[in-house]
């Protein structure tokens with residue numbers, strides 16, 4: 001019978017409780033099997049954690065009462081919970097999630113809806129955070145200015161998706177359609193947790209969002225790009241490029257000094273030949289910095305490394321950053337050069353300007369201590 005897993009003589013205090021959401025899916029199954037539970041119970045608990053967003057065993061109503069109470073003594077469920085939200089005029093919503101733990105860290109996630117003319121939601125994109133702060137220090141990025149504090153667990157990443165997915169269903173009558181790992185942190189610097197979060201997000205017993213609708217963005221960590229090529233995942237890879245020659249890239253992205261464009265090219269080619277997947281380059285266009293004809297021509301060369309497309313992103317100015325959003329005439333000239341060279345390029349207008357939800361703007365502004373919010 002199922003109670004056989006309980007080590008009866010142990011008191012709750014003596015048992016080192018297992019953090020269930022720190023376990024991978026297979027780790028969770030192994031742990032529950034070691035307690036004598038059948039695999040269907042593992043599926044039920046997984047579904048409660050990652051699809052229904054349960055914060056306690058009490059909520060798991062299809063588990064026997066005794067099992068729920070035993071689990072309470074054996075394990076804990078940590079949950080990144082919504083702390084606050086701000087809604088923009090254009091429908092973009094920025095969330096602050098409080099992580100479970102003594103450190104009181106908070107991270108941001110953003111919901112970006114696109115609507116048909118009749119107001120029905122067409123595409124609902126969620127931008128998630130993977131770290132508290134970031135160690136890569138890109139000069140245009142508010143998160144980079146915070147410094148690095150810690151990486152999120154896969155559970156904390158999935159919690160953002162799961163909570164926003166529920167809101168999306170309530171508010172727009174449909175699930176979120178796309179996920180981008182472009183919030184706070186460098187996803188490939190938190191490699192294992194990010195990969196596990198992708199597996200859970202796309203699991204039919206989790207949020208069940210197709211991998212082809214998930215995009216992971218990186219500043220160009222070449223070792224991890226190659227590693228990702230071996231993962232057999234159907235996700236999209238985006239490279240945060242932002243400058244098309246080493247000299248300029250060094251100025252705004254310190255990582256380029258050790259991992260330059262030559263190393264990036266090698267990793268990107270490896271990734272493409274292993275996966276046959278097209279890439280996206282993200283290029284924030286800054287006024288009179290990376291927006292000249294020569295920059296566009298350099299970008300064309302990069303776009304030809306492997307089949308790819310380019311997202312030109314309009315920067316939302318960040319306080320204390322001298323780089324500014326490109327002017328329209330310079331943007332148009334830059335785009336003309338790309339288009340004439342048959343490069344696939346689109347311009348992404350910024351969203352959520354009034355709530356600082358744009359690319360490069362995510363950071364906990366309310367805190368006085370680095371990385372901590374005191375709101």
Ligand code: SF4
Nearest residue numbers: 134137138141144185
């Ligand atoms: S742009 Fe990305 S990698 Fe660079 S500092 Fe910001 S969060 Fe980190």
